[in-house]
Amino acid sequence: MVFMTEQQKDxxxxxxxxxxxxxxxxxxALKSKLEGWRKPLQTLAEKIARxxxxxxxxxxxxxxxxxxxxxxxxxxxxxxxxRAFQSARDFGFPVEKEPSHPMGIGA
Numbered sequence: 001m002v003f004m005t006e007q008q009k010d011x012x013x014x015x016x017x018x019x020x021x022x023x024x025x026x027x028x029a030l031k032s033k034l035e036g037w038r039k040p041l042q043t044l045a046e047k048i049a050r051x052x053x054x055x056x057x058x059x060x061x062x063x064x065x066x067x068x069x070x071x072x073x074x075x076x077x078x079x080x081x082x083r084a085f086q087s088a089r090d091f092g093f094p095v096e097k098e099p100s101h102p103m104g105i106g107a
Contacts, residue, residue, distance in 0.1 A: 016084070016093070020088035020095060026080070
């Protein structure tokens, strides 16, 4: 059994909370980024359906690489959130199973 001082336990506890908060913020930022692409993509789809597409309609649309990278980052952030969630929960912190913004943004 590993002996830890009370100070080491407190530092580990605070680090668990920080990891939880950081991973939560990362997920919310990535979800917000994806949400920001929703309207331009919907508008483009509507223009394509009406055969009213113009050369400049691609503005605001992510490149394939940018979209793929954002989704990859979101998946990694979700995995980190699960680890941080469990660690924070083990220390008795009040944590949410799914990260959501207190104002309902990016959920």
